[in-house]
Amino acid sequence: MVATEKSDRTRLMRHSGILSSKALEIGPYKVHYLSGGRFRLDGGAMFGVVPKVLWNRVAPADERNRIQLAMNCLLIEGNGQRVLVDAGVGTKDDPKFRDIFAVEHPESLIEDLAAIGVAPGDITTVAYTHLHFDHCGGGTMKGQDGAVRPTFPRAHYLVRRQEWEDATHPNERTRASYLSQNFVSIEKAGQLVLHDEDIEILPGVTMRSLPGHTRGHQGVFFDLPESRALYCADLLPTVGHLPLPFVMGFDVFPLTTLETKRSIFRDAIRQNWLLLLEHDPDHLAIRISGAEGKAHFEKVA
């Protein structure tokens, strides 16, 4: 029994190009998981119309009804570049904010980079899936003088124009997620690059629209021979969100999310994609099988 499990795991690791618990090979690229820290969000808001009796089994709520979430960012190395995908919540927030969201270890993004010998000045591109605070906060930091600056001084920061428009013109429903301190200094520093369409960030690696969570929300697709992978961002934040109707209450267009999930899951199952998860506290990467409406997963990392 133990021997079978072990050889299964070995087979999986070889198949996926897992280099260690925090790095894998996807095609010619070395992909590192970086922790942007952990935080908590209201469990009800995380599961939308799903009753608590169902979601609480997979994501137990604390005394303030919050569930534990990770902020797993990616560093993609290859082709002479170092691309950071999302940046966690960052360190600029005041104690009240940190308490509301139970923010833990937001500084680990920079520590994880240092642990693999990468300094902030080595990052060539920062690619944002969207501009919610838990995805882009770490891309800027407060200096000793109290001024906010880009954390990665030599990087271009890629943002989809639709997302930039929505983040800089928030409404009553979206305002709490779009904090201007997380992105205005990027534009001021001349490091902002807006893109209108899907964009190839490295050969075979593309930021593509995954609409629903926000209009401009996107994921990172690795379309490499024999290595298909997707960094799902908020389309599939945790394995608890695998059932199609388990869509976040935060999503601006939940029915669009439902259709995006359906079509992505269909492709992911048919083509055996590796799915990289941003918010799951226990699973960094999975593969799914079965039917898209009833997908099963196996943990890869």
Ligand SMILES: [Zn+2]
């Ligand atoms: Zn989000």
